[in-house]
Amino acid sequence: MTSPTPPSEPTYADRTFRSPAGLVGGALLLLLICWIGGDAAFRGEGRVPWLALAGLLTVIPLVVAFTLRPVVFAGERRIRIRNPFRTITLPWTEVADVRAGYSSELFTQDGTKYQLWAVPVSLRQRKKVARQQSRQSMDDPYRRTSVTADVRDTKARVAAADQAVVDLRELSERAGDKPVEGDPVTSVRWAYEVIAPAVVGAVLLIVLGALG
Template identity: 50%
Template sequence: MYRSTSGFVGGALILALACWLGIDAAAVGEGDTPWLALAALLFLVPLVAAYTLVPAVYANEDRLRVRNPFRTITLPWGRVVSLRSGYTNEVFSDDGGKYQLWALPVSLRARKRATRRDPRVTGDRAPGTGASRRGGVAPGAPDRSAGVDRAPTDRSMDELRELHEHRGGEASAQGEVSVRWSYEILAPSLAGAVLLAVLLGLG
């Protein structure tokens, strides 16, 4: 499984703070304040969870499952055309579908830091290593050359590409692409938004 650790931890902290403030307001507030607090929690908690806790990428020998904030996409490796890294990480299917990998956000800072650590990119060279490599790698097109230091999400994408290259032609890796909307996120958030709008309108 692949996911953003920093996003997960940050989301958990935001949810803890939101729940603490919301429950406190609901418990000690007067008038419409408790209802407004509960409506706000119903609206915000699913959205925060969707963008921070939910995103994940699962991969095995037969398929890739991409869990994004509001939908989950399952792609057999045989239906994957490519996995591309630019300013976002994306997977393309043979039916023209393009799906962003929310769990693997691109960090240009991490790419630059990884590039600076590699002596062939910075222009340094150890004795006997031959000519140095200058110029670096464009942020939107990371180098996959062997030995070049890589940002964490770029290494994850390399692992997914390797699985695709080795398993794409296997019989067990064929099938249909499926997309499932996350109604368990959308429904409560929409209900909270409607309730919040009604309460604010009546107030």
């Protein structure tokens, strides 16, 4: 008689952090670039179509890299940071801190710093939140419930980037600092699928410009 198979450990889907404004802005910018570049490529004369195609090959990967590509995947045992030109994978045991100053940054145990492009810091949003907190404190100087404050809207008091940093810290603390057998290793991979087309397009632009 065979023994029953022990249940596998539960798995948890990665939490995703990215900038909605970056996604919308990137999509609109790509539409504008494709419209202008495509029009020049189809209707241009002489070297204009080639210049347009080389320009598209250069600009489109860069726009994608800085707007659509950045994302942070935070799972139970690791964090994966996809920046414009690199993808960094770290186990939580290697993460020392996550901070949001003028930009969102992750620090490893050995002092290495990685910027979180997917979590942009908005100083304007911070000032707005600070003004809201100031008005609420004036409404309720003795820290009682204000008649104008919405007590259900707790996250409205924290800027989006700061809330993302708080969530990432909680995930890091939940994972603990003791390595477990089978933990993912730290890896850094360059995004050649973005870099190569942009470099080729730039070289073509230089060659076409030199040919006059």
